[in-house]
Amino acid sequence: MKKVSFKLITTLWITLLIAVVCGVSTTALMIISSKSADDKIKQNLVAVVQSNSDEMEYSNGIFEVENDFAYYSGGIYCDLFTENGDYISGETPKTLVESSSLGEADVVEKEFDGKNYYVYSKLLDFTKFEYEIDVMSGQIISYEADVTPINELKPTPYKETSFRNGISTSEAIEIALSHAGTGFGEASIIGVDIPLYQDRQVFKIEFTAESSSYENVYIRAVCPSDEAVTVFDSVAKSAAYLLPFFVMAAAVGAYLISRKSVSTIEKITESAHEISTGNDLSKRLETSNAPREISNLAETFNEMFERLQTSFENEKRFTSDASHELRTPLAVIKAECEYALSEHADDEERLQALESVEEQTDKMSALVSALLVVTRAEHGQNRFALEKGSLSELTEEICTGFVPTKNIELIKDIEKNIEINLNVSLITQLIENLLSNADKYGRENGKINVKLYSEGDKAVLSVRDNGIGISSENLPKIWNRFYRADASRSQVQGFGLGLALVKKIAEIHSAECVARSEIGEFTEILIVFNK
Numbered sequence: 001m002k003k004v005s006f007k008l009i010t011t012l013w014i015t016l017l018i019a020v021v022c023g024v025s026t027t028a029l030m031i032i033s034s035k036s037a038d039d040k041i042k043q044n045l046v047a048v049v050q051s052n053s054d055e056m057e058y059s060n061g062i063f064e065v066e067n068d069f070a071y072y073s074g075g076i077y078c079d080l081f082t083e084n085g086d087y088i089s090g091e092t093p094k095t096l097v098e099s100s101s102l103g104e105a106d107v108v109e110k111e112f113d114g115k116n117y118y119v120y121s122k123l124l125d126f127t128k129f130e131y132e133i134d135v136m137s138g139q140i141i142s143y144e145a146d147v148t149p150i151n152e153l154k155p156t157p158y159k160e161t162s163f164r165n166g167i168s169t170s171e172a173i174e175i176a177l178s179h180a181g182t183g184f185g186e187a188s189i190i191g192v193d194i195p196l197y198q199d200r201q202v203f204k205i206e207f208t209a210e211s212s213s214y215e216n217v218y219i220r221a222v223c224p225s226d227e228a229v230t231v232f233d234s235v236a237k238s239a240a241y242l243l244p245f246f247v248m249a250a251a252v253g254a255y256l257i258s259r260k261s262v263s264t265i266e267k268i269t270e271s272a273h274e275i276s277t278g279n280d281l282s283k284r285l286e287t288s289n290a291p292r293e294i295s296n297l298a299e300t301f302n303e304m305f306e307r308l309q310t311s312f313e314n315e316k317r318f319t320s321d322a323s324h325e326l327r328t329p330l331a332v333i334k335a336e337c338e339y340a341l342s343e344h345a346d347d348e349e350r351l352q353a354l355e356s357v358e359e360q361t362d363k364m365s366a367l368v369s370a371l372l373v374v375t376r377a378e379h380g381q382n383r384f385a386l387e388k389g390s391l392s393e394l395t396e397e398i399c400t401g402f403v404p405t406k407n408i409e410l411i412k413d414i415e416k417n418i419e420i421n422l423n424v425s426l427i428t429q430l431i432e433n434l435l436s437n438a439d440k441y442g443r444e445n446g447k448i449n450v451k452l453y454s455e456g457d458k459a460v461l462s463v464r465d466n467g468i469g470i471s472s473e474n475l476p477k478i479w480n481r482f483y484r485a486d487a488s489r490s491q492v493q494g495f496g497l498g499l500a501l502v503k504k505i506a507e508i509h510s511a512e513c514v515a516r517s518e519i520g521e522f523t524e525i526l527i528v529f530n531k
């Protein structure tokens with residue numbers, strides 16, 4: 001199956017997500033806006049009726065609609081009807097002139113001629129009366145009836161006053177009430193004032209009461225209910241224009257971001273491919289311009305290449321050294337065999353040739369065994385089991401069994417009861433290798449000092465000889481496989497694997513190896529174990 005590109009997945013996913021988020025939020029916005037547009041229209045209807053009702057009064061017996069009365073305002077038509085539903089005035093188109101919608105308490109939706117409208121109506125009571133009566137003659141100077149809602153007016157107490165040769169406050173109230181056509185008992189006096197009116201003193205009387213002589217009026221506001229739909233439509237339209245733009249922007253953004261990250265990964269893949277196919281493990285990936293996460297990845301790759309390179313180089317050197325070491329005895333065996341098989345060789349010489357072949361075979365066998373041990377130790381082929389054991393006893397035992405050559409004296413100084421986690425056969429190999437080196441590179445009638453002692457939580461094993469020593473230049477190299485100092489090559493037998501194996505065994509025991517030496521003076525190898 002073809003793998004889908006990361007760029008494509010990211011771009012598609014983000015685009016889809018933005019489209020869904022935009023779609024859902026636009027729908028929610030449209031629903032909310034249409035609801036609030038609907039509410040707003042209803043509020044406007046009520047407000048228009050309210051403000052128009054303030055523009056109406058009944059003055060001096062005449063019903064007046066003031067100039068500021070708005071028959072049409074902001075899409076809302078306002079009409080006046082009698083209480084019986086007879087049309088008085090208005091600018092509403094004829095089709096809407098119908099009184100059936102009068103008298104509803106709230107805004108209602110009605111259908112006129114196949115179209116829906118919101119309708120709100122209010123019956124106006126002319127129940128606030130205002131009379132001005134001449135104090136001296138008792139004549140009514142002026143009167144008005146207002147539509148101000150009664151519950152907004154607070155009755156105030158008044159003082160009984162009378163003027164010389166004039167009427168009293170209560171007489172003035174009676175005149176006003178009888179003119180308004182209502183009884184004193186049913187009226188609620190709002191206030192009595194005695195201002196100066198055209199140089200004459202007047203009673204100004206305000207009261208509220210049920211009127212029997214004035215006909216009440218309906219004020220009705222109408223507006224198409226699809227106004228809200230229009231708002232809804234315009235929001236929907238803007239959303240419809242904007243949505244593709246947002247989605248496009250999201251798609252382009254997602255593509256650019258993913259391309260940027262992917263391009264760095266692609267570069268890394270390319271370089272990694274070049275390194276793996278070009279067999280050049282010394283090349284490294286470029287990490288400087290990459291984003292943090294990717295440069296971390298590249299650095300990890302570089303570390304891996306570094307380790308691979310070291311390991312490959314070690315392997316190469318190991319193979320070439322091993323084959324070099326094996327070639328010499330093989331060449332000798334071949335030559336000896338050829339000679340033994342030739343006509344010129346007598347029995348004595350054939351015997352010598354056979355002995356030489358045996359010697360070279362032993363040498364090769366020893367080399368192959370040593371190689372096998374080193375390789376196993378290096379690759380952890382055998383998971384070596386470590387057990388608590390006495391290093392003191394083991395060292396003592398090996399030293400006792402060791403027979404030095406060249407009249408060398410072995411001096412032991414072994415602290416008792418030092419226990420560590422150890423593998424007996426490996427540690428035996430380690431100590432034997434160190435003793436064998438001290439003996440091989442020691443001087444005639446020389447000394448080998450073997451010490452084992454505790455130092456804090458460490459156990460230190462030291463093998464020291466007073467032999468040929470190692471130059472400071474060569475000292476770090478002695479742990480490498482197949483390394484042999486030139487002097488040793490010519491004089492002493494060996495493969496250069498002994499100390500490499502010591503190092504591996506020490507590593508398996510989490511121990512540290514230290515070498516100290518002075519040419520012509522001494523060599524001391526220290527193995528520091530954890531107790």
Ligand code: ADP
Binds near residue numbers: 465469493496498
């Ligand atoms: P081998 O002894 O088989 O050559 P080793 O790995 O044991 O290999 O030692 C590596 C080299 O280190 C030796 O060839 C020798 O040059 C040097 N070396 C090791 N031990 C001593 C020692 N005690 N004194 C002097 N040189 C030593």
